Amino acid sequence: MNKSYCAFVLLIMLFSATVQAQQAKEIRRFQLKEVKQGVAVDAVHFYVINNSSITKHTKTDGKQVAYWKDTTGIFKHLNSGIIIGNKLYCANSNYPDKPMASSIEIFDAATLRHMDTHSFGLFPGSATWIDFHQGHWWVAFGNYSDKNMDGGRDNRWTTLVKFTTQWQQVESWAFPQEVLTSFAPKSTSGGAWGKDGLLYCTGHDKPEIYVLQLPKRGPALRYLKTIPTISEGQAFAFDHSVKNAVIFYGITRNDNYVVVSKVE
Template sequence: MFEILFAAALVFAPAEVLSRRPAEEARQGVAVDAAFLYAVDNAQIAKYDRKTGQKVAHFKGDPVKFPHMNSCAVIGAELVCAGSNYPATPMQSQVEVFDPKTLSHVRTIPMGPQPGSLTFVDRKDGSWWAGFANYDGRGGEPGRDHTFTTLVRFDDQWRALNHWTFPPEVLARMAPSSASGGAFGADGRLYVTGHDRPELYVLSVPNGGGVLRLVGTIPIAVEGQAITFDRSAPGVLFGINRAIREVVAMKLPPVEEK
């Protein structure tokens, strides 16, 4: 039934590949600003010049303190990263904040009990938005499988305001894993990737909570993992090919609802 539901959804034109750049730390995700790339790999982040490809800064943390940074985003003057203790259980999550100029660690924000393992963080409409993954196998907790994957909106004190679950047709594509990457586009929609499929899910977010609605999917040149938008170039999305340690820039097609 899930495959039928997914087949009925709108599939947009494939994203256009703009560039490919090697980055040995590109195992979990990538963040970008107008001048630099930030490749993420669990306990380390490397900063690369976007024009020359030269590595200009490197953070390597203690794997005990930084067991699994999954994704990062340049938000304001900070590099904000989603961290967790994946695949350990019970799940624990935290937000790690860095200075993007030097990659020095600024602070840790413990999340406390949450509905999953933190995989992405973004900022929109004066709030923090965070994706919490759940898994069928490794890294999962008894009584919760991938269908418990959740989006949460927080205030500036990281108090939960609203919760959204994911539509069944998207959950079926992500199974047995979960949402690995997520970022809001300039159009206000949430763009999400799973763990290993080369596709991007475009989701609308109903006011006040509920179930996210699938607008459509976009074929992309990366196999899931964390993603980020280039805020200096509307419609340009960055992702990684972890198998070959590569950062890929892509131009997304226009997204229009039926």
């Protein structure tokens, strides 16, 4: 086989890979008063999570239909949320305070009334996102490589933890170096399990989603690929009410947009 033919075959393969690469295409966007930490979504509404407040909006026009704001001074850094049944579960931390402490805060999805809490107390990382998958809770605990480093732990200490429904820890995994480098100096800010059984994660700033997989062996998640996005890091949510497409809601925090995208 001559060198020219080999070069031609390689060129075709590279072109094919480029054509088939996934990317997120914007469908629509909503500009709101404040969009800082993340977004959750159900069949009819989306929910914007900020440091100490939550707003609920209709998916058709973005109209605000409910509002909650912390009046206790306890909540400083609500990070993300997920709707399960009639409840909104939010990952919460004391960021940027140290030592790191975290909790899961539970709200009525209809009214946004605060209902319950589960405290992790002091934990080696800040709870940044939560999901429920295959009968277990999955929570990411972020660590940082900048001024918010806690106890000498940089972002390599970022951990995904699997819990039972009673919050008993089952397993945990480190994040792969490829993704940690992209996160740096921050950590994972969003994550969710996809319909395909793969784990999708975002960092703090970059317009990218990282696709990961549980390893067949060893303590670290396996990196598969990166999907370019319009939304810029932070917490996102898959719209599982759409059955024939991969739709997710993300945010651009600098200009307060919720961005709806389709992965193709």
